[in-house]
Amino acid sequence: MKTLRAIPLWPVIRHLLLIAGAVVLLAPFIWMISTASKPPEEVFSSELHLIPHHFALWDNLKIAFAKANLWRFLLNGVIVTVSIFVLQVLIALPAAYALAKLRFLGRDTLFALVLFGILIPPQATAIPVFLLLHKLGLLDSYAALVLPFTISVFGIFLMRQFFKSVPDDLVDAARMDGISEFGIVWRVMLPAAIPAVTAFGIFSVVAHWNDYFWPLIVLNSEQLRTPPLAVAHFRNNEAGTNYGPLMAAAMVIIAPLLIAFLLAQRRFIEGITLTGIK
Amino acid sequence: MARIELSAVRKSFDGTEILKGVDLRIEDGEFISLVGPSGCGKSTLLRVIAGLEPQSAGEVRIDGVAADAIRPSARNLAMVFQSYALYPHLSAFDNIAVPLRMRRLSAVERLPFVGALLPSRRRKERGIREDVAKVAEQLEIAHLLGRKPAQLSGGQRQRIAVGRAIVRQPVAFLFDEPLSNLDAKLRVHMRAELAQLHRRLNATFVYVTHDQAEAMTMSSRIAVMIGGELVQVGTPTDIYDNPRDIRVAEFVGSRKINILPGRIREDGRIEALGVALRFASAASAGPCRIGVRPERIELGSGPFSGHVVHAENMGSEAFLHLAVNGSDVRVVARIDDPRRLPSIATQVSFGFAMDAVRAFNADGKRIEVEFEHTERVRERAIV
Numbered sequence: 001m002k003t004l005r006a007i008p009l010w011p012v013i014r015h016l017l018l019i020a021g022a023v024v025l026l027a028p029f030i031w032m033i034s035t036a037s038k039p040p041e042e043v044f045s046s047e048l049h050l051i052p053h054h055f056a057l058w059d060n061l062k063i064a065f066a067k068a069n070l071w072r073f074l075l076n077g078v079i080v081t082v083s084i085f086v087l088q089v090l091i092a093l094p095a096a097y098a099l100a101k102l103r104f105l106g107r108d109t110l111f112a113l114v115l116f117g118i119l120i121p122p123q124a125t126a127i128p129v130f131l132l133l134h135k136l137g138l139l140d141s142y143a144a145l146v147l148p149f150t151i152s153v154f155g156i157f158l159m160r161q162f163f164k165s166v167p168d169d170l171v172d173a174a175r176m177d178g179i180s181e182f183g184i185v186w187r188v189m190l191p192a193a194i195p196a197v198t199a200f201g202i203f204s205v206v207a208h209w210n211d212y213f214w215p216l217i218v219l220n221s222e223q224l225r226t227p228p229l230a231v232a233h234f235r236n237n238e239a240g241t242n243y244g245p246l247m248a249a250a251m252v253i254i255a256p257l258l259i260a261f262l263l264a265q266r267r268f269i270e271g272i273t274l275t276g277i278k
Numbered sequence: 279m280a281r282i283e284l285s286a287v288r289k290s291f292d293g294t295e296i297l298k299g300v301d302l303r304i305e306d307g308e309f310i311s312l313v314g315p316s317g318c319g320k321s322t323l324l325r326v327i328a329g330l331e332p333q334s335a336g337e338v339r340i341d342g343v344a345a346d347a348i349r350p351s352a353r354n355l356a357m358v359f360q361s362y363a364l365y366p367h368l369s370a371f372d373n374i375a376v377p378l379r380m381r382r383l384s385a386v387e388r389l390p391f392v393g394a395l396l397p398s399r400r401r402k403e404r405g406i407r408e409d410v411a412k413v414a415e416q417l418e419i420a421h422l423l424g425r426k427p428a429q430l431s432g433g434q435r436q437r438i439a440v441g442r443a444i445v446r447q448p449v450a451f452l453f454d455e456p457l458s459n460l461d462a463k464l465r466v467h468m469r470a471e472l473a474q475l476h477r478r479l480n481a482t483f484v485y486v487t488h489d490q491a492e493a494m495t496m497s498s499r500i501a502v503m504i505g506g507e508l509v510q511v512g513t514p515t516d517i518y519d520n521p522r523d524i525r526v527a528e529f530v531g532s533r534k535i536n537i538l539p540g541r542i543r544e545d546g547r548i549e550a551l552g553v554a555l556r557f558a559s560a561a562s563a564g565p566c567r568i569g570v571r572p573e574r575i576e577l578g579s580g581p582f583s584g585h586v587v588h589a590e591n592m593g594s595e596a597f598l599h600l601a602v603n604g605s606d607v608r609v610v611a612r613i614d615d616p617r618r619l620p621s622i623a624t625q626v627s628f629g630f631a632m633d634a635v636r637a638f639n640a641d642g643k644r645i646e647v648e649f650e651h652t653e654r655v656r657e658r659a660i661v
Contacts (some may be wrong), residue, residue, distance in 0.1 A: 169454075172330050173363035177442075178351030178380035191367035 036060055036247035043243045060248035064234075067245060069254055070225060073230035077253070079146045080226055081208045085201055087150040092200075093193075096159035097185045101171055111160070117153035123213070130217060144218040145226065149208060155200050162196040163189055198267045209257060227253035280341045280482050281306045287336035289322055296322045298506040299336065304450075309476045309483040310416060311493035314503035315529065320486045323503070327484060329353050340449065351380070356443035360455040362435045364427040370438045371410055371423040377446040378406045413445045433464045440475070450482035457492060471497050490530045494518065497533050502526045524642035527569045533597065534573065536609045540637070544603040548637065548647065551605055553581045557632050558643035561645040569636040572597060575611035580629020584609060587623075591616045600626060 034050045035043055037057040042049075064070060096102070099111050129148045130139075138144050166189060174188045190197070212228040219225060225233070231253060234246040282304040289297040296319045304310050312320040325331040327338060329350035340347045345353055356377075364373050379388060386392070388400040394400075414420040419437045427435055436456060443451055453472075457465045473496045476483050487493055493500045494514045501511040504525045510517060522528035527535045540550040542565075546558040550568045559566075577598070584600035587608070596616035600609045611628060613619060620626060638645050 125460075167361055167363065169359040169361045169363035170365070172325075173329075173357070173359060173442075174365075175330060175350045176328065176355070176357045177377040179376075188365060191365070194367075 032247045032250055035243055036251050037246055040242065040244055044142050051102040055249065056244060060244040061252070063242070064245040064252065066248040068230055068233060068249065069223075070230065070249060073225050073227050074253065074256065076224060077209055077227045078132075079142060081205045083142070083146045084149045084208050085204050087146065088155050088200075088204055089197060091151050091156035092159050092250060094182065094185050095156045096163050097189055099156070099160045100163035101166075101168070102181075103154050114153050114156050114160075118157060122148075126191075126214070126217065133218065139218055140220045140224065142224065145215055145224070148214070152200075152204065155204070159196060161194060162193050195267065198264070202261075202264070205260075206257060282337040282450060282482065282484070283337075283342075284323075284327070285339075287323070287326060287338065288334045289319070289326060289331065290334050290610050296506055296593055297326070297333070300503075300506075300508055302508060302511065304482060304484060307480050307482055308321055308499060309473070309485065309497045310499045310501060311485045311487060311497040312501050312503055313487055313490055313493040313529070316488050318503045319506040320488075320503045321454055324357075324454055324484060324486045328355055328357050328452055335469030335506055347503050354446070355452055356448035357452040357454065358436075358439050358443050358456045360458055362427070362439040362456075362459075364435055364438055364442075366427050368426070368428065369423065370419065370425055370427070370441075371414075372481075372567060373427070373438055374410045374413060374423075374441045374445050375406050377442060378409060381446065382406065409445055413441045416444070417441050432460050433468065436460065436468060440472075444475075444479070448481075451479075453483065453485040453487075455487055456485075457487070458489070465492075465632060472496060489558050493533055494530070494580075501532075502529060504529070510576075520644075521569075521636060522644045524569065524638040524644075527636055527638070531571060533572045533612070535569045535636070537570050537603075538607060538609075539572070540566045540568045542645075551582060551602060551607060555581075555632075555635075557635070557647050557649050559637060559645050559647050561639055565640050566645065567638045567642075568635050569638065570578060570630045572610045573612040574630050575609060575628050576630055577613070577626055577628045580627050581626040582629060583625060585623050585625050586620050589619050589622065591619060598626070600628065 030050065034052065037055055037060070038052040039054050039056040039059070042052055042054065042056075099107060099114070122221060133139050133144050133147070138147070170192070171184060174184045179187055209226075210228060211226070212232070215226045215229050216232075219229065231246065231249050234249060235241050282302075284300055284302045284304075286648050287297055287300045287529050288295065296331045300319075312323060322331060326333045329345065329348060332346070340353060342356075351553055364370075365376065368376070376397060382402050382405070383393070383399060387396055387402070410423070411420070414423055417437045417440060417553065419434070419441060421622070422430060422434055422438065427438070430438065437457070456472075457468050460468060471493060472483075472485075476496070483497075485493070485497060494517075499511060500514055500517045502509045502517060502525075504523075509523045510521065510526045512520075517526065521530065524537070528537070539552045540548055542548055542559055542563050544563050546563075548555050548557055548559055548566065548568070554652060582602060584602040585597055587601045588599035590597040590599075593616065596619050598611045598613055598620070600611065601607075602609055609628070632647065632649060635647055637645050639645050
C-alpha cells in the first residue's frame with residue numbers, strides 16, 4: 001500500500017508523454033547521425049541498428065566534401081542570411097520607430113497594413129516576385145536571394161511593439177540633446193532594443209538559412225547554392241542516392257545553427273520571453 | 279540666461295483643449311513653479327516651451343525671439359524629466375557628455391570607430407571630459423561617472439540627469455516633476471539642493487510639479503494652473519494668503535483649507551453654517567463659501583462646536599478633526615502642542631478671527647470681507 005502511494009500516477013504519465021514527444025522530435029536527428037556514421041552496406045541492410053558496426057562518419061564526411069563544394073555553400077548561406085538580416089534591420093528599425101513614436105496622418109492605417117502583411121504567406125507572392133526579378137534581370141544572383149526579404153513586416157511589427165515600451169521621455173531627452181530623428185533610431189532605440197533585435201535575428205537567420213523553396217526557384221548556378229539546396233543535390237545523382245554522405249552533409253549544414261543557438265541560448269530565451277512570441 | 283514670454287498659448291489634442299490661452303511672463307533668473315492637479319496641462323505647457331510639442335495657437339518668445347520655428351535642441355533649453363530619461367546603455371559620464379558631443383562634434387567625428395581616429399575628435403573629447411568633470415564635481419557625482427544608470431539609485435540618477443542639463447549651459451532649465459519618483463526623505467533633501475543650485479547658477483528655472491509643497495518651498499513665484507488655465511500667479515506667500523479662487527485655496531497648503539458653507543444675507547452680513555458672523559461683504563446676496571486654514575482655527579471658544587472624531591499627532595504639531603454639530607461638515611484644526619490634544623469624542627467649541635477668513639462667491643471667486651461697521655472699534659474680533 002505504502003509503496004503504491006509513493007509513486008504518484010500523474011507525474012509518471014506526464015513524464016511518459018514528454019519522453020514520447022522528445023523521442024518523436026529527436027528520432028530524425030538521431031537517425032541522421034546514425035546514418036551519417038554508417039558505411040553504405042550497413043545503410044541498406046535489412047536489420048535495424050542505430051549504432052554502426054563500422055564507424056564511417058569520417059569517410060562519409062570526406063566523400064561529402066569531395067563531391068560538393070560544401071564550404072562554398074556554407075559561405076553562400078552566411079552571405080545570404082547576414083545580408084538579409086542587416087537590410088531587414090536597416091529598414092525595420094526606422095519604420096518601427098515611426099510607427100511607435102511619431103505622430104502623423106495615416107499612422108494607424110499604415111500599421112494595420114503591416115499587420116495585414118504578416119498574414120500573407122511568402123508562397124502567395126512568389127510568382128509575381130519571380131517575374132519582377134526576371135524583368136529586372138536579377139534571377140540567379142545573390143540579389144534574387146536577398147532582395148525579396150529585405151522588408152520584413154514581422155520585423156517591423158516586432159520592433160514597433162518593443163519601441164512602444166521605450167518611454168517617450170527618453171526620446172524627448174534625445175531631442176533636447178540635439179540628436180536627429182534618425183540619430184534617435186540608431187543611438188537611442190537600437191541599444192535599448194538589443195534583446196528584441198537578437199530575437200528577431202534568430203528568427204530571421206533560422207528561416208533563411210533553412211529556406212529551401214525560394215533558392216530552388218530563383219537559382220540555376222551551382223556556385224550560388226544555399227546549404228539546403230546543396231544537400232538536396234546529393235539525392236539527384238544518377239548513380240542512386242548515397243545516403244551516408246548525404247546525411248553527413250546535412251549534419252554539416254545544421255551545425256552552424258546548433259552552435260550559434262547553444263552560444264546565444266540565454267539571449268534567445270530572453271528575447272522570446274520578452275516578445276511573448278513562440 | 280533668458281526671459282520666456284508666453285502669449286495666448288493654446289493646445290488641443292484630438293479636439294480636447296488642454297491649454298486654453300495661457301499668458302505668462304517668466305523673468306530672467308526666476309524660479310517659477312507651474313503647479314496644479316494632474317491633467318491640468320502644466321506638463322503640456324512645459325513641453326510647448328521646450329518645443330517638443332507645437333502649440334495650436336499663440337506664441338512662445340525666448341529672450342524676445344519667437345521660438346516657434348526653432349527646434350528643441352536649438353532653443354538651448356535643458357530639461358530634466360520625471361523618469362530621468364537617462365540613456366540606459368551609456369555610462370553616467372557618457373550620458374552627461376551626449377549634449378556636448380552632439381553640439382561640438384561634427385557628424386563624421388561622431389561616427390563609431392572611424393570618428394575616434396580623427397585627431398580633431400580627440401582634441402574636442404578632451405574639452406568635453408574637462409567640462410563633464412567640472413559638473414560632476416559641482417554635483418558631487420564624480421565617483422559615479424563610470425556606472426550605468428541601472429547601477430544607480432533614484433537620487434543618483436536624478437543628479438546625473440541634472441548634470442546632463444547643466445553641462446550644456448542652457449539659457450533656462452525646465453523641470454518636469456523631477457522629484458516625484460524619489461522617496462519622501464530624499465525629496466525633501468533634493469528640494470534644498472535644487473534651490474541651492476538655482477541660487478548658484480542664477481539661471482531661469484521653470485519647474486512643473488503637482489506637489490504644492492515643492493512649489494511653496496523652492497520657487498520665487500508660483501503659477502497655479504487648473505483646467506488648462508492659469509488661475510493665479512504670485513509669490514508663495516501671496517498664493518497662500520490671498521488665493522483669488524477657491525480652487526487655488528484648496529490646492530495650496532499641505533493641509534487642505536477648511537471650507538464652510540455660508541450665505542451672504544440681504545443686509546450684507548455673512549453667515550457660516552447658519553451662524554451669523556460679525557463681518558459683512560459688499561458682494562450681492564446669495565450662497566458663498568468660507569475658507570479658513572487649519573492653523574487659524576481657534577479652539578476653546580467661539581460660536582461653533584463639534585466633537586473630536588480623529589486626532590493626528592505629528593510630534594511637533596497635531597491635527598484635530600472635528601465633526602461640526604448639526605451638519606456633516608468636518609473641520610481640521612492645528613494644535614501647536616500635541617500634549618494638549620483632547621481625546622476622541624470630546625466636545626470642543628471653536629471660532630476664527632476675521633483676518634483668517636477667505637470668502638468665495640458661488641462661482642468660486644474671492645470676495646472681500648470687512649467688519650460690520652458697528653464692530654470696527656474692536657481690534658480683533660473673535661466670533
